[in-house]
Amino acid sequence: MKLSSATLAACLIAKAAAAGGVAPQDVSFAEDGAVAVSLSGMAGDPAAGARIMTTRGKGNCIACHAVTTLADAPFHGEVGPALDGAADRWEEAQLRGIVADSKKTFEGSVMPSFYKTTGYIRPGKGYTGRAAEADPMAPLLSAQEIEDVVAYLMTLKD
Amino acid sequence: MTRTRRRNALWAFAAAACVVATSAGADENARLVVNGEIEMVTRTAAPAHLNGALPDIRSGWTFRTTETQALQIDDFDNPGMIFVDKAMDAWNSVEGSEGKSCSACHGNPMESMKGVRAVYPKWNEAAGEVRTLVMQINDCRVKRMGAKPWKYTGADMAAMEALISVPSRGMAVNVAIDGPAAETWAKGKEIYYTRYGQLELSCANCHEQNYDNMIRADHLSQGQINGFPVYRLKNTKLNTAHARFKGCVRDTRAETFKPGSDEFIALELYVASRGNGLSVEAPSVRN
Numbered sequence: 001m002k003l004s005s006a007t008l009a010a011c012l013i014a015k016a017a018a019a020g021g022v023a024p025q026d027v028s029f030a031e032d033g034a035v036a037v038s039l040s041g042m043a044g045d046p047a048a049g050a051r052i053m054t055t056r057g058k059g060n061c062i063a064c065h066a067v068t069t070l071a072d073a074p075f076h077g078e079v080g081p082a083l084d085g086a087a088d089r090w091e092e093a094q095l096r097g098i099v100a101d102s103k104k105t106f107e108g109s110v111m112p113s114f115y116k117t118t119g120y121i122r123p124g125k126g127y128t129g130r131a132a133e134a135d136p137m138a139p140l141l142s143a144q145e146i147e148d149v150v151a152y153l154m155t156l157k158d
Numbered sequence: 159m160t161r162t163r164r165r166n167a168l169w170a171f172a173a174a175a176c177v178v179a180t181s182a183g184a185d186e187n188a189r190l191v192v193n194g195e196i197e198m199v200t201r202t203a204a205p206a207h208l209n210g211a212l213p214d215i216r217s218g219w220t221f222r223t224t225e226t227q228a229l230q231i232d233d234f235d236n237p238g239m240i241f242v243d244k245a246m247d248a249w250n251s252v253e254g255s256e257g258k259s260c261s262a263c264h265g266n267p268m269e270s271m272k273g274v275r276a277v278y279p280k281w282n283e284a285a286g287e288v289r290t291l292v293m294q295i296n297d298c299r300v301k302r303m304g305a306k307p308w309k310y311t312g313a314d315m316a317a318m319e320a321l322i323s324v325p326s327r328g329m330a331v332n333v334a335i336d337g338p339a340a341e342t343w344a345k346g347k348e349i350y351y352t353r354y355g356q357l358e359l360s361c362a363n364c365h366e367q368n369y370d371n372m373i374r375a376d377h378l379s380q381g382q383i384n385g386f387p388v389y390r391l392k393n394t395k396l397n398t399a400h401a402r403f404k405g406c407v408r409d410t411r412a413e414t415f416k417p418g419s420d421e422f423i424a425l426e427l428y429v430a431s432r433g434n435g436l437s438v439e440a441p442s443v444r445n
Contacts, residue, residue, distance in 0.1 A: 063374040075375040079368050110367065112357045122413040123356050129408035132356070140356065 021143045024117045025136070033105030034093040039115065039143035044151030052145050052152075057126075059099075059114065059141060059149055069156070080111060085158035095153045099146050114141040185227070186220045190439075193233055196328040198437040205434040207335060211366055212380065217436050218388075218444060221370070221379040226391065229443040238320060238389035238441025241313075241396050245321035248314065254305030263302060268325045275319075275326040275438045279427040281338045288342040290426055291319055292398070292418070310418040311404075316387045316396035323387075323440035331384050331438060333430045346428025349421055355412025361429075364406075381406070382433040383426070385442030396441060399426055 021041040022028075029035055038044075053061040054073035062070060064079035086095065097104055102111035117136035125132050141149070190198040200217040204210070219227060233239045249260045249267055264270040278291040289297070295318055296307040308315040335343040353360045364373065365381030372378070387396040400417035403425055407414040415421040 060374075075372070077373045078371040079373050079378075110359065110363045112359075120356055120358065120412075121352060122354050124408065124410075124412045124414070127408055127411060129404065129412075129414040131413040137356065 024115050024139050027100055027115065029097055029101065029104045030093070032094065033097040033101075034091065035096040035100055036093045038147055039096070039100065040147050042144065042147065044144070044147030044149070046148070046151040046155050048145075049148035049150070049152030052141065052149050058145065061149070064111070067156070083153065083156055086156040087154045088156075088158055090153075092150060092154055096146065096150045099141075099149050099153075112140060115139045115143070115146055185224055186216070188220070188224075188227060190217075190219055190227070190230065192231060192327065198328060198439055199330065199435065200437070200439075202435045205431065208432060211362075212432075215382065215433055215436055216369075216380055217433075217439060217442075218379040218382055218385055219439065219442060221377050222444060226443060226445050230439070236389070236441065236443055237394070238387075238396055238443060241317040241389070242321045242324055242441060245314075245317035248318060249321060254299065254303035256302065256304040258303045260298065260303075263298070267321060271322045272325040273329060275323040275440065276329045276332050277334070279333060279339075279342075279423065279430060281334065283338075286338075288339055288423060288427055290423055291322060292400075293423075295319070295322075311398045311401040313395065316398050319398065320387050320396055320441040323438055326438040327440070328437050331430060331433045331436050333427060333434060335427070335431045339427065342424045343427050343431060345421075346424035346426070349425045350428055353410075354407055355410030357410045357412075359410040361406065361425075380432070381429065382436060383429050384433040384436040385439035385444070387440055388442045388444045391443070391445050399429070403429075 022037065022039050027035055027039065050070060052058040053067070054070055056063075061067075061083075062073055062076045064077040066076035066078065066082040066084075068082075068084050070076070090098070094105065098106075098111075100115035101113040102109045103113060117139050120132075120137075123132040123135075123137060124130060186201075190200050192198060198217070198219075200220050201214055204212045204215050208215075219230060229235050229237070246267075252259045252262075260267070275291065278294070279288050281287075282289045282294075285297075287293075292310055292315055295315065299305040300307050308318070333339075350361045353363065361381060364378055369378045369380045383399045383402075386399040386402070388402075389395070390397050398417070400422045403422055404414045404417060415425075
């Protein structure tokens, strides 16, 4: 069966809601951009988070950020600051907010918003160059994937 | 961005280990003199219309590895020149219903096409439109030769663009952005700064704010098009500016514009104007 991204988005959102999670449009950001509660309603898995951060079709965080503990994955970028010691600089809620929608913390940031489903200009279907089929579209990362990434970021202490 | 840049500078030492493995230390201050005689301006003052958005403008050549840079120093080493030879054959070949070749009207391209590449895209008064070099080539093919137009980003077109660029090599890019071209230019500028796609990235996010930074394994340049069409080692062919634009927009997880679309014509004029003052380099060599 072929799932459209609309169905997929709906499923993801339904799943998040079912687990007591928060759908992308319902996330509440504090003044400083922080998000207090788990988006999936569950704890994150740091090992899964590390995989998401280094995987191209997922977070692909290392495209822009260097992370010493992920040095095994090749090619770390310099567009964003190195993430070493991120957990010393930020609270968990702030890290969640940065990953979910960085622009709420850093105005106009180059960093993509990973838990957002609408408001794009000419959104595409992945990297095909063709138009996206669904509006709202599936977020770049699911609620649980965000939690996994945040859990990994929380291990980054100097 | 200065803040980020400084933080990144610190990191650069640590990253050197993985970065240098692929980029054998690009020498951004190296001089490019082609065939020992064509002096290229690969770095110069930014044009006034940029209003300080860039401290200076740099050819994509300055961002490439020493090995890749070397391939552009002598035409014998430049794989792009093979396509120029092919285009020379096409230049002299009769095609279409009028029994004409390019040379029937334009003679020797090394004489007649001198300076042309440097000023395109350019306003065409008779047609009342901004024309890219590709559009002009196809206009000649259709209207004067009675031949079929070439595909906008196809091999024949890329090669002909490269051939027409050769006699302008070393001349400063100098596209006009005022008068009747102003409206198209402004549209191109708007596109350049629009954050497209699900990654919400504009040309400026990568090529103005982050040039010289690594994005994954790529050393970001200023995205200049003075070297286009470029021979890329990656796909071993000549690549046109519109094909490159399309690839970059696609990489933002966006619906791209089509090569030859009004949007990309406007963008080409605008991006070309950001390089006013750099030398025409095509066919250049990139990774």
